[in-house]
Amino acid sequence: MPTPFIMPKMDMDQESVFIVEWLKKEGELVEKGEPVIIVETDKITSEVEAPASGKLAHILYGENVEAPVTEVIAYILAEGESEADLPDSGTQTAPAEEVLEETEESAQPKETPGKIATPLAARMAKEKNLDLSLIPAEGEKITKDDIVAYLKEGDQVQPRVKTPATPAARRLSSERDVALDQVEGSGPRGRVQAADVLEAASDQKAKFIGIEPSFASGETVPLSNMRRRIADRLTASYQETPHIYLTVEVDMFEAEQSRKRMNTLAVEEGSSPISVTAYLVRTVAWALKGHSMLNASLTDEGIAVWEDINIGVATSIDEGLIVSVIPNADRQSIREINQKLRYLTKQAREGALTREEVQGGTFTISNLGMYGIQSFTAIINPPQSAILAVGALKRKPIVVDDQDNIAVRPMMIMTLGVDHRLVDGAVAAAFLAELVKAVENPEYLLM
Amino acid sequence: MPEITYRQAVKDAMVEEMRRDERVFLIGEDIGTYGGAFGVSAGMLEEFGPERIVETPISEDAIVGAAAGAAMIGMRPIAEIMFMDFILLAMEPLVNQAAKARYMFGGKATVPMVIRMPSGSGTGAAAQHSQSLETILMHIPGIKVVAPSTPYDVKGLLISSIRDLNPVCFVEHKLLYKEKGEVPDEEYTIPLGVADIKREGSDITVVSSGIMVHKSLKASEILADEGISVEVVDPRTLKPLDVDTISKSVKKTGRMLVVHEAVKTAGWAGEIMASISETPAWDYLDAPMRRLAGKDVPIPYNPKLEAAAVPQVDDIVQEIRAIVHNKY
Structure with a gap:
């Protein structure tokens, strides 16, 4: 079988x-x-x-x-x-x-488990491609008569109807002129339900009106589940969430110096170099501790302020975009976060992320710095209340002290998008100021 | 409207009819001084005396036989069978005499009698005192079968049954006697053969009677929270059955579950489903009609097993969920 x-x-x-x-x-x-x-x-x-x-x-x-x-x-x-x-x-x-x-x-259970067949019956079964174990035997052995009876019975159990459908679906199919065999059944064992017919009827109507594309398209790429989900979620977020955006430029000089020193140590230790993103995840988590409204969600009951700080990091993969999550980022070292990020990115690119690794984010960071993007705005990943869009490090001449001295510094633009329903501009600004303070002075993370 | 118990409503119906019509009398075991096995007739002996509250020896054959004879000569007897299980001892006078006389004599004789019988499980009374035998009675032409679920229904239907010219088997579920409900002070009747929609809904029709109406209503409450809208139809009279009301409901909801405590095999759920498949409602069914009924076992004495033998609220909830979500 x-x-x-x-x-x-x-x-x-x-x-x-x-x-x-x-x-x-x-x-x-x-x-x-x-x-x-x-x-x-x-x-x-x-x-x-x-x-x-x-x-x-x-x-x-x-x-x-x-x-x-x-x-x-x-x-x-x-x-x-x-x-x-x-x-x-x-x-x-x-x-x-x-x-x-x-x-x-x-x-x-078969009626005759393990019964042997007479040579004639065995030959007949072979010719007819029958599975002998399925054939019930009258006597001790499977005989020619058993095979004949089995074949005859097989002839009789043809289903009466080709397309299983509920009576209501049948009635509707004739009323609305929908061919039942053209309808995909959603009921048990594919049975066509009334709702399936109604849906098919409205599809038919839509086709009749002619919603055919009027432009010449090269190739239509089928929408992957992920694409569809991204489309649905982001459309909903964009339409339902009043976004406001706050932009700051950060001097990354100290951070880069610190990162360099850390990387020297990391190389000595034999571990991987720390990425800007890992550094940012840690810093954002630190800053969020005092600004819980940015680590919250608007629910029907009210504002849910999350105890855990789980930072989602948007990763681009071939099929689209996936946000993998570093749980409790405020309680992890930069090295731990870095290792986890490398692992998650690898898993994401291989499409091997588990459900746990993409769920439970409370704040998202999207870094497009590696593409040289200066600054951009991002759409909040629902049900979160904020997202940080990070641009590229760019060396720029800036005024570094109150004597108007100019120095060349690695500058980076960060744009914070927040849900204005629960986060006001001033609240967002306070968080951003705290974040900038820590990004520019990594020692805060040690304090 | 004052709230009274089901027990009180049954008694009120009998008392009011006995005051109104002197042909009406009550006959049965322990119904006088003792007040009946379930206390329904308590105090009636004092008002009506032994002539009209007739206590009998322990013989259901005699109770029903005497009642049938009295009915044929113009009286309006109400016979009380202590437990529905014992009606089996009176099948000869009921089935072969009372049910047939009006037909065999071309309408010259009528048999206006009511046999009241407490049915069902849930009191730990075990296999011989807990049965729901209404299907056996429904099978006999010439007998009407009534099974009210609320104090309002039981009073109105009992009065109609007493006034009806045919033998009426009046099934009272034991667990309902304590059930309270609003009953008007003024006289009213409820016609036999008319179902009542106990709760309106749009996703599924649940047909149930007696105690199962209450369980179905509780299940409906739970399911309402899940967004499943249940319509509960109580036939009230099992024979003659109000197929029309059930059919209309099924036409609206497209799904039907029948719940009864009587065992599933050859139970009246099958009768209702068959009747519905003969109506135009068939073409509106979007799921197979299903039965939820007592297990095919004698009612066990052990309380846990007793509860497991008949449908409970949770069973109804799960069954409805399965039907509505196409998961069976």
Whole structure:
């Protein structure tokens, strides 16, 4: 019996996953536990392992498509099995749920476990590609009559209706002139529900009105789950949150000197050099301790002020943007933060971040300095109340003392975006002043 | 409106009818001095005397037989069976005599009698004193079956039952006797065969009767917090059944769950579902109709097992959730 390859459910309220890539093609051999598919859920890209060893067959969902969870997406054939052993083999239109049902049925205890077949019955079963273990026997052995009866029974259990649908869905489909077999069912085992028909009906109407793009487009890139999520969240944040922005220019001279000394020590110690971002995460966490409104969220009940200071760091990856989180950044050393950041960035680029590593952020830092950006504004990552956009270090001549002496200093522009619903300009300014103080004088972190 | 108990409402209905109509009398075991097994007729002997509060030997056959005979000659008997379980001893006079006489004599004889019987589990009375046998009675042509859930319903329906020309089996769930509710002082009746919507909702229709109405309403409260809007329909009269009201409700909600304490196999939930599938409501169903009923076991004596044998609020909540979210 071929092993059904069932798409696992990774999250409680998850209904589908996006298949990014099949690492194995149909017909290739797979080992049990070997990664076979790369899938993408809301935030995370992960691998799905083969449930059994054998030959991958009958892939029902290709790449760049949504596949339902807890349903069959392919089969794995054991040695000696062929496509013909698949339940409902050959029919392309056979929906996965019917296949699943049959496998469930066959998983029930057999009437004749381990019964042997007469030579004639065995030959017939082989010719008809029947699994002998599924055939109930009248007597002690499986006989020709048992095979004939089994085949006859098989003929009879064809489903009466091709598309499972509720009575309400059937009524609506005829009222609204929607072909049931064109509707994707959201009910149990793919059954078409009334709501599915209504949705299909409105889609049909939309198509009829003609919302076709009128411009010539080169290529339409399917929206990945991550892209869609970024789009939804940021649109909501931009529309619902009244942003105000405050910009400061910081003299990074002391910080850079300090970072240089730290890096010399780090090299001696054999650990990795400290990045500007790691330094900023630590400093922001320090400054947030006295300014809790910037480490808070607006909720229906009121303003939730978070006890923990978890700094999110926006990282750009091929598919988009992901914010990985340094938990309790105020209680970690710069070295610890640095190590964690390097690890998280690597995981993010490989798409291997876990859910825990991207959740629970209370403040976000977005650093585009490495691209030479001078300054920019960022959209708050809901439900947080603030985001710090950091530009590049640029050497500039500036006045460094009250004698109007000019020196060349590494300058950096930081723009703080805050949710004006809970953070007023003065509150944000006070935080920013504290932050600048610590960035320019790293000794504060030691005090 | 004053609040009275279900027990008081039953008694008030009997007392008022006995004052109004001298043909009405009560017959049963321990209903006089003792006041009835559940205290329903307490004090009635003092008002009406032994002629109209007729205490019998321990023989349900005799109680129902005597009541049927009295009804045929023009009286309006109310028979009290101490526990519904004991009606089985009176099936011959009930099923073969009382239920048939009006038909067999072409309407020349009527059998205007009421048999009151406390039903159901929940009192630790074990397998022989806890059954819900209403389906057996519903199966017999010529008998009406009434199962009220509130003090208001029980009074109005009992008066209608006493005035009805047919044998009426009047099922009172034991746990309801203490249930309180508003009942008007002035006389009123509730027609047999008319269901009542106990709570309006839009996501699912729950049909339940007796004690299960109250459990369904509690479940509805819990589910309302989750955004599931439950309509609770109480048929009140199980036979004749108000299919029309249930059908209209199902047409509106597209889903139906029937809850009863009687065991599931051949229980009346199946009858309601079958009736609904014969109405236009069928084409509005967006989920399979489901039953939540007593387990197919005699009611256990152990209180935990007793509670597990019949649907509880939590079971109803879970079942409704499953149906509404398509997870069954």
